[in-house]
Amino acid sequence: NAGVTQTPKFQVLKTGQSMTLQCAQDMNHEYMSWYRQDPGMGLRLIHYSVGAGITDQGEVPNGYNVSRSTTEDFPLRLLSAAPSQTSVYFCASSYGGGRETQYFGPGTRLLVL
Amino acid sequence: KNEVEQSPQNLTAQEGEFITINCSYSVGISALHWLQQHPGGGIVSLFMLSSGKKKHGRLIATINIQEKHSSLHITASHPRDSAVYICAAPGSTQGGSEKLVFGKGTKLTVNP
Numbered sequence: 001n002a003g004v005t006q007t008p009k010f011q012v013l014k015t016g017q018s019m020t021l022q023c024a025q026d027m028n029h030e031y032m033s034w035y036r037q038d039p040g041m042g043l044r045l046i047h048y049s050v051g052a053g054i055t056d057q058g059e060v061p062n063g064y065n066v067s068r069s070t071t072e073d074f075p076l077r078l079l080s081a082a083p084s085q086t087s088v089y090f091c092a093s094s095y096g097g098g099r100e101t102q103y104f105g106p107g108t109r110l111l112v113l
Numbered sequence: 114k115n116e117v118e119q120s121p122q123n124l125t126a127q128e129g130e131f132i133t134i135n136c137s138y139s140v141g142i143s144a145l146h147w148l149q150q151h152p153g154g155g156i157v158s159l160f161m162l163s164s165g166k167k168k169h170g171r172l173i174a175t176i177n178i179q180e181k182h183s184s185l186h187i188t189a190s191h192p193r194d195s196a197v198y199i200c201a202a203p204g205s206t207q208g209g210s211e212k213l214v215f216g217k218g219t220k221l222t223v224n225p
Binding site: 090107 | 202218
């Protein structure tokens with residue numbers, strides 16, 4: 001099993017550009033989520049999904065879109081990048097959300113100039 | 114909303130020392146997570162516990178549900194234990210158990 005994979009590992013964007021961060025898991029997990037990690041702050045939930053076709057907002061959803069067309073994939077789209085979106089992004093999956101063991105991807109480091 | 118607090122923020126120890134990292138939360142929960150993040154690395158789940166104690170190698174996690182408090186202990190610490198340790202708990206007890214709230218982490222440095 002590859003577990004949770006994320007691409008790219010590192011990306012530089014200019015303000016206003018759009019991009020998609022990819023996340024995939026091969027463990028047949030229903031629950032997937034996107035977090036951002038900033039210095040001095042805990043991981044913050046951007047969006048999450050409890051199954052294919054179902055997504056919901058987390059704590060900091062503005063500027064981001066998600067979709068879940070398959071169980072395996074959960075891409076995160078930045079619509080118009082801003083310097084405030086400079087961060088490290090982690091995708092995670094689990095069988096049943098907060099009451100189950102969490103599996104994290106390796107992270108994507110994003111720099112918005 | 115659950116508030117998760119960790120202490121200390123930073124911890125420096127000598128190899129071989131016994132380490133304790135604390136986590137407290139404000140809302141009653143069904144499970145608490147301890148995670149490890151090495152410098153520049155990904156995040157790995159160490160423990161998920163809902164009561165009592167769990168042990169894995171030199172790591173021990175305990176939880177006191179009544180006091181809303183959990184501790185992570187490392188026995189005979191080693192430089193390879195140097196990492197950020199993160200505590201996380203479900204966001205609320207009313208339908209929010211899918212969402213985790215994370216502490217800010219404890220940065221542990223173990224010197225040889």
